Amino acid sequence: MEYEQFDRRLARECAKAFSQSTGLGCTLSDKTGRAFDEYGYGCESCGMCAAAGASHDRCVQAHIYGMTEAERFGGKYIYFCPMGLTCFVSPILGEGGAEAKITVGPFIMVEKQDFIACELTENVRLTEAQKQAAVQVLENIPFVPTERVTQLSVLLFMAVGFMNNVSAENRMMESGHSEELQGQITSYILELKQEEAPPPYPFEKEHVLLQCVARKDRDGARRLLNELLGAILFVDGGDMELVKSRLYELLVLISRTAIENGADAEHTMRLSHEYRYRIGAFTTIDSLCLWLAGVVNHFMDDLFRFSDAKHANIIHRCTQYISANYKERITLEDTARMVYLSPAYLSRIFKQETGVTFNEYLNRVRVNKAKELLRRRELRMTDISLAVGYEDQSYFTKVFKRVAGMLPREYREKILVSRKD
Structure with a gap:
């Protein structure tokens, strides 16, 4: 049996206490992704990959990547799994670096309907049957507001940091x-x-x-x-x-x-x-x-390459950012700065991962939001245009026609007629 350079008993207590006090799932696993213990609704219990017909190995790689990024960014990291669910992690340290990790999640940071529309429909591109199965799984996954996630991540970091200090004292002599x-x-x-x-x-x-x-x-x-x-x-x-x-x-x-x-x-x-x-x-x-x-x-x-997990995480952060801020002025440059990449590199991997350019994706999100608003007869076109991030109504009309195949007024008339029928 390989020697463990961390106190598993203490790590279990830390994960269990964090799960019970926050209501979120906590998974204790080693640096290869092998899960030891899970408390609450964690990744091992999540059926989202199975519902989507996706390999669980992709999630394992995403979690390992999250751990390596947590080491880089000082002990904590918030990221997305391949299905778009949110997790955060803090590494448990041995003498040579991270030996294990406590992962919190999965959960979502946006409303469930937005998650279904953005992640399950646009990003993961499930079939209708897979989407229905995924929606059922989603009922078990908790919602956590963005501002609370940041504070919870800090709390886990402090708890694991204390545990690391306690474990380090006699690690070498007992080995x-x-x-x-x-x-x-x-x-x-x-x-x-x-x-x-x-x-x-x-x-x-x-x-x-x-x-x-x-x-x-x-x-x-x-x-x-x-x-x-x-x-x-x-x-x-x-x-x-x-x-x-x-x-x-x-x-x-x-x-x-x-x-x-x-x-x-x-x-x-x-x-x-x-x-x-x-x-x-x-x-x-x-x-x-x-x-x-x-x-x-x-x-x-560190020689393991996590490019797939890394790119998936970056794209999920970008799409969540767009979903939350589509009403505001969003540029590729600002978004690239948020994920610490050059605009050219983000543009390239965004197209590779989603199949569309950054601006095309942004326009699709805005047009889909506009379609919802067009169902409300009392809203003027100028109001709808501003509500989805376009200051110029004529430009909004042009973009809408290119994405939806018809003018906004034509779409509204079509929807209102179908409702009467």
Whole structure:
């Protein structure tokens, strides 16, 4: 059984207390997405993927991506699953980074009818039968206002942060993996001592280690790392500061390899910068070597590509933003700024994910809202135009005809006649 670098009992108590106090589902899972415990209506209980005929694996990848983003943004992150439901997460930390996570959700932040119209109809594009099944599932999913979600996310972050501090105190000394690691390093040092002359630094092993990291070969990377640690300690073991310097150089090489093979560059470089200072705090070789082994594992975790989950999350944030603010002036540039992307990049992935351009999607939402208002005879065209975000009525008419295939007045007459029949 693989050693767990977090206190699962304490994590269970944290997830259970948060669920019972907020009424939201909480799932405790490891960094690979394997769920340990679920309290309330969580992702494991949610039938939305099954109703839509979609693979649950996509949700697992979205949750793992959410955890990596939570690490990047300081311990908390709000995101959307592939079905458009909202979750937020805080990572449970080990010495090498996130070892597990508490995920809260799913829930929705918009009214159910808006969710059905926007997510289930426009974005996910379900068949009528699938949509009906999804609507039934939606009855079990709670609604949480946007402003409350932000505060709840902060609350989870504080609870998990407290738990991380409590768990960290004795983590290394209690680790059976520490004894195994030290045994492997000691064994290699004994091999080196049997050689007639002090061997040079094994650059060839360093090169093979980096190849193992690139291939995500954990066993090979662990073995070679231990041998490199043994070589460094054999030569420089009496000088703790020199050992730290050599190990940081090795970390830089590993981080560059991770970036070259698909890890998030900004996230990896930030971690590398943090590790530079963390190395300086260690006072024993044992704790330093155990920490380094965890770091290498973490870099290999970051080699998993979450582009699909990342793009899905970004698009959901954009579509939710449009749904909530269609009455206001919305531009691609402002929306791109909200999701920390360049307008050109957002434009490209928006078209890839939705099949339409950003402006086409915005116009569709506004026209659909206008159709609802056109059912009310007392509303003037100018009022409807302003209500859905168009200051120029003639432009609104032009857009409406292009999207709906008829003029707004023609649509109103058609609807009113059908109501009489």
